[in-house]
Amino acid sequence: MPYSLREIAKVINTELRGDPNCNIVGVATIKNARSGDLTFLSNRRYFSQLRTTEASAVIVSCTDITMCPVNILVADDPYLAYVKAAIYINPEKTFDFGIHKTASLGENVTVSQKSYIGQNVIIGNNSIISDDVYIGAACVVGASVVIGVGTKLFSNVTLCDDVHIGKHTRIHPGVVIGADGFGIANDQGRWLKIPQLGSVRIGNDVEIGANTTIDRGAIEDTVIEDGVQIDNQVQIGHNVRVGAHTAIAGCTAVAGSVNIGKRCMIGGLSALAGHIEITDDVIVNGMSGVTNSIKQAGHYASAMTVMEVKLWRKNNVRFKRLDEFARRLIKLESKIT
Amino acid sequence: MPYSLREIAKVINTELRGDPNCNIVGVATIKNARSGDLTFLSNRRYFSQLRTTEASAVIVSCTDITMCPVNILVADDPYLAYVKAAIYINPEKTFDFGIHKTASLGENVTVSQKSYIGQNVIIGNNSIISDDVYIGAACVVGASVVIGVGTKLFSNVTLCDDVHIGKHTRIHPGVVIGADGFGIANDQGRWLKIPQLGSVRIGNDVEIGANTTIDRGAIEDTVIEDGVQIDNQVQIGHNVRVGAHTAIAGCTAVAGSVNIGKRCMIGGLSALAGHIEITDDVIVNGMSGVTNSIKQAGHYASAMTVMEVKLWRKNNVRFKRLDEFARRLIKLESKIT
């Protein structure tokens, strides 16, 4: 279904320079756009492509308005304006309500008539599925699980017993929520498994990427607050709390009982050691090792970045003596001054 | 079902000071405990909460006995005593025996009548399921698999052909055991896939966390010995051997043919390079890079920890010249002395 440029400009609150009746059918990159496409310029690197783009309209900032052969939407932040336009043009797919005949429901399960339960879905006893919930193929939902209005489980998602999921939350394939935390205690050389008696509570408007795992709490619950964005293959240990609107990039490992503040951004492949506290508004680069609490909002990093392997070998060896070199430097200084 | 404090004190072998008839129904943190709860004090940070706790009983060390309004169990190691009490109060859920009607069993499968095969479970030809085994919903068990007495596969677990699992082992959702190892050989610029002809043997009393992967061996088997504890999202390459009672934390990558000793503790997000040997009783911190064999028991680490990003940028650049700086320091020393 086409949208008029007038309508889009209004929805995303931008100034329109050009034909308000121009029809937009999709979005595209500035390079590969065709007639009917809306595109955007947010990186000056692609500035020269403005003149040759075949897009029907381009979102640009007021400083980038130039001789452009197509219609223009002027935005303070062209990328954010693009995102809003893309959301408007590509509303989420609707789905039919109903329970597929291959689904297995336990006893005393409450399923809203306004929800979809897909092929081979399994739901345990006493669980509650709210309105507008979508549970895709082959999901396994345990007993006493609660899933809030408008939430989507794509496919192959596993929710263990007692997990609570809020509203309008999206959970991608392969995710496991509520498996036992890694709680072990050493008893004379053997590991005792500590019963994992808590559960997991996920808030509203949360996104959880493919194959991410979020463990149930040991005594109390693991908690993911509203608006949290979690990428793929992230591991969240037991009794972690992730504050509202925090984003965690792929493959990051959050050990048990970590308390992450609100609006943080944690880069991919980072490790947060157990029992630490990260205050609000902390940014951590990818591959960072966080072993102590961070009490000041700010931007942190620790990872070494690549060099040629010959050089790396030497530096890696020297690093093992860094403390010694520092002492020798200090000693030398004391001799000179 | 309530337990008397007398009974708990006896089971966990602690001295009881207070009312032996006090009824305990659950465990809780010292802060959130309510009447009927047993709690523990193992971290002096929470000492002040002893006076205000609403718990019915607290496990403390003999040095922490103080004016406490509730019943006390005195233990040398309050945390370990708590764990034992929690295990006693929360025995594993029992399950009914039987094969769900939606399960698909291959030819010549042996399933104990004292086992549970859940919804949509698939079991390949010639596999053997022992007594007291629990196979949760949507598990896929290949052909010629053997699963020992008392083992549990929660849900969505994949065991490939020929995998052997010992007794009383617990495998969490999303785990894949016995997929092909990453065996490739370069033949004039193209990769040949090396047949992965071994399998995987998992011992008794092993725990394997959600979404962990353990590859089958190339020629011989990958082996996980008794009592090994593996957290979520760990990758175990082909032909690895993990020694008895070793614990591996989340997101660690163990490359092919690594031989890990007994009673080791490997921190999360660590990487062990291929073909190395780790002796018994080695502790490795999280995020460590282990590229050579470790022949001495001990405690090892390598990860840099975070600093403010401005400082990190400078240090990261300097690090690339560390060898040069070391040489310059040595030269300077030779001039001074």
Added chain:
Amino acid sequence: MPYSLREIAKVINTELRGDPNCNIVGVATIKNARSGDLTFLSNRRYFSQLRTTEASAVIVSCTDITMCPVNILVADDPYLAYVKAAIYINPEKTFDFGIHKTASLGENVTVSQKSYIGQNVIIGNNSIISDDVYIGAACVVGASVVIGVGTKLFSNVTLCDDVHIGKHTRIHPGVVIGADGFGIANDQGRWLKIPQLGSVRIGNDVEIGANTTIDRGAIEDTVIEDGVQIDNQVQIGHNVRVGAHTAIAGCTAVAGSVNIGKRCMIGGLSALAGHIEITDDVIVNGMSGVTNSIKQAGHYASAMTVMEVKLWRKNNVRFKRLDEFARRLIKLESKIT
């Protein structure tokens, strides 16, 4: 079925010294080989085992021919010759064609009569399954998916809508291809989800390891070219392109819009930051942090390797002042010379 040594020597193009009629039934390590086994010597460490091996034949290099009690195949590269022999002796398992009665197919699905669709497989509307395709138990294939000739999905694989898979590609259990990329834009403190409108295109002869995730593109497609080898638990972000015949080891995280060249080798647990370009023929060691484009073919690394924890503590602290130490060294130099 046994193979004569004559036949194997011919197939793998090696010189045979010994009995051409010797029957080979399998492959084994030099240490554990029994009568009927073919083995190989590629590591001089095992040289002494040549004399005692019970193998029926050994592949050795011409420099390693020695008094050996068994038949010999002489190869320039014994390991590569072994691989070719192992492939010949262990051809891939064949499978019967057909659609299991528990599979659920959507509308307008095209399934070749020469393909296998396993138990509980789900295939969405309008998908196309080519000849000789094997789709193992519990796989979920979305709508409008295309799977090329000879491709295998083992079990529990999830392919989201619109994904295209080439020919003779192998996808291991737990893999998720085509889930939404991690596209979010901050709008006044809240995250907007950016529609992920592209898909994923996987080439021919690709291997994708267990629990790996490959996200769909934001606007255009994520692309994995022919012959790429991906290990377990690798994360490939949206709009990544991986060049032909590149190999990526386990647990590596490739952020969005990374462009990796051809014939690269990326070590395990490495992180590649978003929007960078890696040229052809680059080797990156395990655990490397790559934050800038690599424009020169070569071999790169960055990870620190383990030391005793006492020493590590000191060095880690000193590292935070590395820039300061470098300045002090330079100052000292200026005083001396």
